[in-house]
Amino acid sequence: MSAERNRSRPIPLAPAAEPSGQEMPRRTALQALLSGAAAFALPTALEAQHPIHQHLANPGALEQAQQRAAVATAPPVFLDGHQAKTLELLAETIVPGSTAARVGPFIDQLLAVESGDNQRAFAGALGAFDMAAIKQHGKPWIGITAAQQDALLREASTADAKTSAFAGHFQHLKDWIAGAYYSSEAGMRELGWDGTLYHAELPGCTHPGGHRD
Amino acid sequence: MQTNRFDVIVVGSGASGGWAAKRLSEAGIKVALLEAGKPQGAADFSEHVPPYDLTYRDRASEWIRRTRPVQRDCYACREWNYKWFVNDLEEPYTTPDKKPFSWQGRTRVVGGRTNVWGRQSYRFSDQDLHGKSFDGYGEDWPVSYKDLAPYYDLVEEYVGISGQAENVPELPDGRFHPAMPMTCAETQLRTRVKSKLGWTVTIGRSANITRPINGRTPCHYCGPCEHGCVTQSYFNAAFTTVADALKTGNTTLITDAMVYRVLTDPSTKRAAGVMYIDRVTREVKEVRARAVLLCAQALESARILLNSEPGGLANSSGVLGHYLMDHTWVAGGARGEFPDAPAPKPSLGAPRRPNGLYTIRMKNTINGPREKKYLRGFGFQGGGSTSFRMNAPGYGAAFKKGVLDPQTTVNLVGFGEVLPRFDNFVALDPTVVDKFGIPVLRITMTWGENEKAMIPDMAVTATQMLEAAGAKNIEPFTVLDRVPGYGIHEMGTARMGRDPKTSVLNDFLRTHDIDNLYVMDASSFVSGGCQNPTLTIMALAVRGCDHLMQEMKRGNV
Numbered sequence: 001m002s003a004e005r006n007r008s009r010p011i012p013l014a015p016a017a018e019p020s021g022q023e024m025p026r027r028t029a030l031q032a033l034l035s036g037a038a039a040f041a042l043p044t045a046l047e048a049q050h051p052i053h054q055h056l057a058n059p060g061a062l063e064q065a066q067q068r069a070a071v072a073t074a075p076p077v078f079l080d081g082h083q084a085k086t087l088e089l090l091a092e093t094i095v096p097g098s099t100a101a102r103v104g105p106f107i108d109q110l111l112a113v114e115s116g117d118n119q120r121a122f123a124g125a126l127g128a129f130d131m132a133a134i135k136q137h138g139k140p141w142i143g144i145t146a147a148q149q150d151a152l153l154r155e156a157s158t159a160d161a162k163t164s165a166f167a168g169h170f171q172h173l174k175d176w177i178a179g180a181y182y183s184s185e186a187g188m189r190e191l192g193w194d195g196t197l198y199h200a201e202l203p204g205c206t207h208p209g210g211h212r213d
Numbered sequence: 214m215q216t217n218r219f220d221v222i223v224v225g226s227g228a229s230g231g232w233a234a235k236r237l238s239e240a241g242i243k244v245a246l247l248e249a250g251k252p253q254g255a256a257d258f259s260e261h262v263p264p265y266d267l268t269y270r271d272r273a274s275e276w277i278r279r280t281r282p283v284q285r286d287c288y289a290c291r292e293w294n295y296k297w298f299v300n301d302l303e304e305p306y307t308t309p310d311k312k313p314f315s316w317q318g319r320t321r322v323v324g325g326r327t328n329v330w331g332r333q334s335y336r337f338s339d340q341d342l343h344g345k346s347f348d349g350y351g352e353d354w355p356v357s358y359k360d361l362a363p364y365y366d367l368v369e370e371y372v373g374i375s376g377q378a379e380n381v382p383e384l385p386d387g388r389f390h391p392a393m394p395m396t397c398a399e400t401q402l403r404t405r406v407k408s409k410l411g412w413t414v415t416i417g418r419s420a421n422i423t424r425p426i427n428g429r430t431p432c433h434y435c436g437p438c439e440h441g442c443v444t445q446s447y448f449n450a451a452f453t454t455v456a457d458a459l460k461t462g463n464t465t466l467i468t469d470a471m472v473y474r475v476l477t478d479p480s481t482k483r484a485a486g487v488m489y490i491d492r493v494t495r496e497v498k499e500v501r502a503r504a505v506l507l508c509a510q511a512l513e514s515a516r517i518l519l520n521s522e523p524g525g526l527a528n529s530s531g532v533l534g535h536y537l538m539d540h541t542w543v544a545g546g547a548r549g550e551f552p553d554a555p556a557p558k559p560s561l562g563a564p565r566r567p568n569g570l571y572t573i574r575m576k577n578t579i580n581g582p583r584e585k586k587y588l589r590g591f592g593f594q595g596g597g598s599t600s601f602r603m604n605a606p607g608y609g610a611a612f613k614k615g616v617l618d619p620q621t622t623v624n625l626v627g628f629g630e631v632l633p634r635f636d637n638f639v640a641l642d643p644t645v646v647d648k649f650g651i652p653v654l655r656i657t658m659t660w661g662e663n664e665k666a667m668i669p670d671m672a673v674t675a676t677q678m679l680e681a682a683g684a685k686n687i688e689p690f691t692v693l694d695r696v697p698g699y700g701i702h703e704m705g706t707a708r709m710g711r712d713p714k715t716s717v718l719n720d721f722l723r724t725h726d727i728d729n730l731y732v733m734d735a736s737s738f739v740s741g742g743c744q745n746p747t748l749t750i751m752a753l754a755v756r757g758c759d760h761l762m763q764e765m766k767r768g769n770v
Contacts, residue, residue: 095608095612096609096610096613109273110269110273113275113276113279114275170608174608174612179272180270183265183270184270188263190613192559192560192561192563193263193561193562195562197261197433197435198433199434199435199564201564202393202394202564202566204393204395204400205394205397205400205555210401211400211554212404212408
């Protein structure tokens with residue numbers, strides 16, 4: 001096997017589920033539906049424009065969606081269970097909606113293929129939040145109340161990251177979490193993504209004066 | 214060993230190779246077009262795939278770096294398309310200690326670098342071509358603007374360049390498709406810089422069509438051209454020149470062909486063909502023809518010539534591999550905010566302009582004052598945008614609200630001319646070979662005193678422009694230790710000239726030493742200007758092909 005194949009293969013998202021002998025695989029069923037081979041009504045022209053039909057017509061996307069659906073029950077790849085739970089709580093507080101967007105598991109996937117330096121930096125940042133909670137309340141992050149978490153986050157988010165290590169760790173985690181959230185479908189839709197790919201026109205400045213002084 | 218015979222061999226299917234194959238095969242000439250990479254088509258394009266449909270949403274750089282540690286530094290090498298780029302571990306190059314060079318944009322697909330290029334397309338002026346006559350440094354090109362102008366016209370007509378005529382002598386106008394519009398902040402910059410400083414800020418001249426041509430559809434503003442384009446709205450040799458060449462039935466495309474040597478006839482000393490290794494089967498094959506055209510990219514073509522015979526083929530001058538140039542890029546400039554400029558709310562659902570601004574060279578111009586600290590000049594690229602504030606402070610709902618608070622900025626990034634120097638060069642590494650066993654290049658390049666003097670002035674000048682435009686919170690930047698190569702405009706390794714003692718090629722890109730051997734990529738450049746080179750590469754290639762065809766008719770080739 002070439003180095004290319006060794007190195008570039010993505011890590012499996014989850015063990016592939018074996019279809020039972022009785023079931024038509026979901027992908028096959030959906031493709032049959034789309035091709036009209038199954039005894040289902042085909043979507044109307046209007047319905048066919050819905051994004052779900054574009055996904056269903058794309059075997060690659062369908063395959064990935066299936067893999068992703070299986071991730072929900074998969075254990076984290078890089079993080080341990082405690083770290084994963086800590087990350088989930090922090091992510092939801094820093095960028096609300098992160099749990100539903102599966103920010104934590106996605107970051108775990110990224111960390112699994114990250115450099116050692118970046119893995120250490122992330123683990124250290126999570127650990128810093130645990131230690132801050134232990135110092136003030138005698139328990140790790142997941143053991144303190146929401147109000148206590150909020151107070152610590154307020155401290156971390158208002159201190160100067162250049163002089164406060166805790167603030168630096170906060171910013172480090174926040175960048176990861178925000179990046180993961182806003183690249184998820186939910187996050188992108190919050191920023192206006194609607195799947196439109198073809199634009200007939202490009203708006204530009206129409207002010208006649210050209211914004212002179 | 215298999216041997217096939219053709220009229221002409223073209224090595225490389227990118228900007229120049231695609232044109233060569235098209236021009237020659239449309240004239241009835243039998244062409245073998247050899248490409249080191251794989252076939253490329255619409256099924257390989259992914260410009261409409263959102264990040265959340267990728268395994269890592271393009272956020273796992275380290276994963277790509279495991280196989281492409283150099284290529285990943287290229288803005289265009291991303292999770293969508295990284296497999297188009299060379300595996301740096303399998304096909305490395307070397308550099309001397311403390312002289313790093315970043316050889317990016319090495320693609321292994323039909324169409325070459327035009328799959329992922331920045332598409333900025335500018336003509337060279339006579340001042341660019343005859344810099345020595347202007348300031349005494351280096352050599353003049355053996356061609357003038359009037360020699361190139363008809364070929365610029367021809368190429369632009371086919372490629373499709375959107376842009377705006379400005380009637381500025383430093384940047385000759387062309388035959389443009391309708392220009393893409395500027396934002397209000399950009400218009401403010403253009404208007405005020407012109408009135409206060411006299412310099413011209415224009416919309417980028419980009420190989421993105423804005424009206425239909427040749428069955429290609431105008432740009433639909435989805436954004437990431439470097440992932441491909443199913444509507445063929447940007448210029449990519451794979452679906453334009455190469456496709457046209459194949460349509461003639463006169464071009465045979467051979468993919469996965471790692472050409473490593475130009476064969477010569479021992480009795481005539483003329484080029485007889487090329488040898489290559491099939492990347493898949495590892496078979497060694499040869500192709501023979503009446504003429505050989507190297508269009509493999511400036512460093513790759515030099516590598517083939519250096520590997521063809523000890524000391525390098527067609528190297529009686531001793532300058533093969535020397536006078537390597539790039540542009541200084543992301544080394545100096547400035548960014549400013551335009552909080553008062555009207556702007557639509559940012560949205561990921563909005564159209565995305567695949568183009569930026571271009572500021573025409575304003576230093577050391579024909580009619581302007583001369584700089585005391587450096588020769589030549591620079592332009593600015595970059596542009597304006599209204600974007601989400603991803604660095605909003607705080608957390609929770611307040612952070613998410615802050616993200617939606619738009620910020621309008623304009624970036625000006627200098628693109629500077631690099632003087633040709635003999636001591637910037639490529640040679641064969643004496644010990645390192647690639648996975649095919651082909652000796653690799655050892656690249657030696659540093660910035661000279663002229664570049665080091667010019668870069669800080671980019672920051673000063675960009676700041677001056679932004680101040681004139683009324684920008685706020687201006688942030689200049691200077692990166693004197695920017696590694697050469699980031700411009701991804703390698704030029705000059707087999708330069709043209711009238712004197713065979715100081716140049717490799719004549720004015721038609723034919724080697725002085727071997728009259729049926731041509732080098733048609735940016736190897737031929739005598740100086741680099743501060744403009745993106747691809748348009749000039751294509752114009753020169755077509756001109757060279759016309760010369761070759763005349764020579765073939767005369768029986769000289």
